[in-house]
Amino acid sequence: MIFLSTLLISILIPIALIPVFGSLALRLQLVDLPNERKVHSQPIPRIGGIAIAIGAFIPIVLWCREGSFVSSYLPAALVIVAFGVVDDLRELSARWKLSGQFAAALIVVFLGELKITHLGGLLPDGYLLPDGIAIPLTLLVIVGVTNAINLSDGLDGLAGGICLLFFSCIGYLAYLEGDTVLGLVALALFGAVFGFLRFNTHPASVFMGDTGSQLLGFSAITLALDLTQGNTPLSPVLPLILLGFPVLDTLTVMTVRIAQGRSPFSADRNHFHHNLMKLGLHHNESVLVIYVIQMLLILVAYRFRFYSDWLLLSGYLVFSAGIIALFIAPTRTAWRPQRSALLIQIKLTMKRMQNKRWVIRGIFRSLHFGLPLLLAFTLLLPKVIPHYINVAFLVFSALIFYCMYYKKTWLGDLLRLTLYLVIPFAVYQADTAPADFMAGMGFPFHNVLIGIFAVFNILVSRLSRRRKGFRSTPLDFLVLFLAVVVPNLPDQNLQAYHLGLVAAKVVILYYSCEVLLAELRGKYDRFAWGIVTVLAGVGCWGVMR
Numbered sequence: 001m002i003f004l005s006t007l008l009i010s011i012l013i014p015i016a017l018i019p020v021f022g023s024l025a026l027r028l029q030l031v032d033l034p035n036e037r038k039v040h041s042q043p044i045p046r047i048g049g050i051a052i053a054i055g056a057f058i059p060i061v062l063w064c065r066e067g068s069f070v071s072s073y074l075p076a077a078l079v080i081v082a083f084g085v086v087d088d089l090r091e092l093s094a095r096w097k098l099s100g101q102f103a104a105a106l107i108v109v110f111l112g113e114l115k116i117t118h119l120g121g122l123l124p125d126g127y128l129l130p131d132g133i134a135i136p137l138t139l140l141v142i143v144g145v146t147n148a149i150n151l152s153d154g155l156d157g158l159a160g161g162i163c164l165l166f167f168s169c170i171g172y173l174a175y176l177e178g179d180t181v182l183g184l185v186a187l188a189l190f191g192a193v194f195g196f197l198r199f200n201t202h203p204a205s206v207f208m209g210d211t212g213s214q215l216l217g218f219s220a221i222t223l224a225l226d227l228t229q230g231n232t233p234l235s236p237v238l239p240l241i242l243l244g245f246p247v248l249d250t251l252t253v254m255t256v257r258i259a260q261g262r263s264p265f266s267a268d269r270n271h272f273h274h275n276l277m278k279l280g281l282h283h284n285e286s287v288l289v290i291y292v293i294q295m296l297l298i299l300v301a302y303r304f305r306f307y308s309d310w311l312l313l314s315g316y317l318v319f320s321a322g323i324i325a326l327f328i329a330p331t332r333t334a335w336r337p338q339r340s341a342l343l344i345q346i347k348l349t350m351k352r353m354q355n356k357r358w359v360i361r362g363i364f365r366s367l368h369f370g371l372p373l374l375l376a377f378t379l380l381l382p383k384v385i386p387h388y389i390n391v392a393f394l395v396f397s398a399l400i401f402y403c404m405y406y407k408k409t410w411l412g413d414l415l416r417l418t419l420y421l422v423i424p425f426a427v428y429q430a431d432t433a434p435a436d437f438m439a440g441m442g443f444p445f446h447n448v449l450i451g452i453f454a455v456f457n458i459l460v461s462r463l464s465r466r467r468k469g470f471r472s473t474p475l476d477f478l479v480l481f482l483a484v485v486v487p488n489l490p491d492q493n494l495q496a497y498h499l500g501l502v503a504a505k506v507v508i509l510y511y512s513c514e515v516l517l518a519e520l521r522g523k524y525d526r527f528a529w530g531i532v533t534v535l536a537g538v539g540c541w542g543v544m545r
Helices: 002-028 048-063 068-090 094-110 131-152 158-176 180-200 209-228 238-242 244-259 272-278 283-303 309-332 341-355 357-380 387-406 408-432 442-463 474-488 492-496 499-520 525-544
Strands: none
Touching: 002 048, 002 180, 002 408, 048 068, 048 180, 048 209, 068 094, 068 180, 068 209, 094 131, 094 209, 131 158, 131 209, 131 244, 158 180, 158 209, 158 238, 158 244, 158 283, 158 474, 180 209, 209 238, 238 244, 238 283, 238 309, 244 272, 244 283, 244 309, 272 283, 283 309, 357 408, 357 442, 357 499, 357 525, 387 408, 387 525, 408 499, 408 525, 442 499
């Protein structure tokens, strides 16, 4: 349960804090103002990084206090956050930013003894770099990658999505290596970023700011180095593969700036994501292309993690050459990508379905009335529900009932909070401690129902004609990728505890809640009655047993 608790806490804290921090940021003018280099057209609060930090640090402090990595990582990360907050408030110069990053890097190098001491097969067998080389190299790598992620934060959801994929991979690799502490740190960062991305996908309502982007970059490289340096069969080239895209982007842009006689830290619109938009791709399409590239890098890193270091390095150099040709060459010619006839036909089909209101109305009603029924069925599947959980169900049902009549403005947030807490517990208990009848048709039937709701989510989000309804974003693609990959990870322990399937089900039900609450547009009464009935019924039955 420690993994599930870490994930839940880290997701829920940013979701709870960002609306509060956002209102405060608007009052204090802690916002990102639009200009000619940026894609947004109105001031956006940039407090997401603070929420990410709190969401990640709390579970790390609760369960991962031991170990040299955490004892050096936390104070170093706090230095990054402190400089980031000041930067978001006052816009520090590049010199001050680098000073904060070097200070944090020095902490993990000397306090945590995190150093790049071996390069695997790239050097003679058994050769270790002396401190005179290892320490400067480590400082350069940490500061470089921190800035690479910071500079990649140019489109809504871009840096967050890249890091979400990275932390999912590094957490799984740490789990395979038996490094529970590192795995929990990665999981906490994954959850905090996931909670933040709910507000950061296009059009974003909040930005992570330099606080968030520098924290994610610093965390990513320190986690990767701690995992791959030392007594491990993992290739030391893996960090380059996992973080290779933002690193290549930064090196390419800085090289162009220097060649033009400008400062490498000057601002422009020459990043890879800018080049994609120059080719005619929309905002979401540009982000999605980079997500796909990052996914491929992660899959390659996992598949070839034990292979020759020279093979991995050569492969990365070939990848770099291909990316530079793919992203830069077309911008210097008249070539533009053409949309395929298949995509055009799919869009036309979706448009025809959207015009037939009875289709979307039927699907929406199935989701509206079916979600409480599915939740009730899920809560009936576990063999035992602890007494205190039943009491919590009764408390939540009473709070929802109270808000329905006396605090209507709180009802939507309370429903979301309740479901975000109840769903993971219900799915986890149903899948890991099921009742006897689940051995028959109960388990497959429950999986089929979850799959149907996943289809409903996609159809409602794509067919909705409401301007304020739920809209699909590149985050949906990330969720789909994780929902497909995680249940099929080749590990017996994960399969025994159904953790992959649990994660996929929880994500699908979370999205069902988001789709439904967005489409209801504040008219929550019927749905609230359904949730109250389910929680009160299950709670009373459990208490009286």
